[in-house]
Amino acid sequence: VQKIQSLTTNIGVVYSGMGPDSRVLVRKSRKQAQQYYGLYKEPIPVTQLVRETAAVMQEFTQSGGVRPFGVSLLVAGYDDNGPQLYQVDPSGSYFSWKASAMGKNVSNAKTFLEKRYTDDMELDDAVHTAILTLKEGFEGQISSKNIEIGIIGTDKIFRVLTPAEVDDYLAEVE
């Protein structure tokens, strides 16, 4: 069972928080993306999908008998406006980031990223940076069995790396 899921061929999402809540959101987002395509015959732009997902999350903070979603999402996609990264909070607010982190070790991870991030990184460098950021707060031995990496390159196809590929990157980092 994966934490990183794809919403469309060129948009992927990862969550921090309650898994079951994220499942509901992922399902809804996928359906919204298909509906958008059915209506406009255009693959949904990343901003639109983020907006619609955020609207759903906001709905649950203002309706009766329901509780807010217990997840924060990181949505990554590549469309006509280039590569984009968004964070969506349980309140329904969303932010665009160049690099971000969420979860237990968020403050350390963000400071690490602030130091390490540059605009003109190659994909491989970016993966290395991500692994090092994860390693910062990692308890125990980091391996392909306990992390997941999802990438989207200029080919505009979001995919989760296989454990073998993750092992290769880990070996390079060591």
Added chain:
Amino acid sequence: MSKSAIEVPPKSGFSFDLCRRNDMILNKSGVKPPTYRKTGTTIVGLIFEDGVILGADTRATEGPIVADKNCEKIHYMAPNIYCCGAGTAADTEAVTDMVSSQLQLHRYATGRESRVVTALTLLKSHLFRYQGHVSAALVLGGVDITGPHLHTIYPHGSTDTLPYATMGSGSLAAMAMFESKYKEGLTRDEGIKLVCDAICAGIFNDLGSGSNVDVCVITKGKKDYLRNHMLPNPRTYVSAKGFAFTKGQTEVLSTKITPLMQKLEVAEDAMEE
């Protein structure tokens, strides 16, 4: 988008409230309804040794007029499943797009390649719900984990599973070709040739079919969409250089010149500062 927290599924199927009034208009008052664009069509499919080959002609008709000389009748359903459509063009487009969307969602949910029977069941239940009013006759073919499959789906929702199939107004001409030449274990080239022969039989012998041949070959893990694989009806265009007519070839009978605007002389007054 639903505004309530709980989503009620929308009412499906047609509401037949206006049937009586339509009946009165059509049959009693003599008003003719507008014709809609049908695809006339010859569509075929056959199973060969490595998978499935689908074929279609490219003519779309609106009554006796050819509306589109090169339309696409082989629709994408999934990376490993394609569907040919005969009947009303709008219906086949809409129904295949809708089921393709549903298959995509299903793929995300299961993480697996789509199966041909899934597409089949989604299509047939939709068509049955609309009681034949969605005029789409389809030939569905694909290769999935269980092997190659070929099905025909009729507008009322019934299906057949066959090793070779034809649909559309040119189906009899195409089926005649298949019945005489089909055998099990055809190779890829033999299969493509047989499909082309069948479609050509439809193109040349049926008025509702014509123009070019589209072929789609689906095998395990690979598909080849050969758009306009054969062009047996090329257009002979008027020469690009144009025609050279020498002056004096056309006899001038009379000449009359009408000025469109009166030419006015404007006297400029000197402006005083």
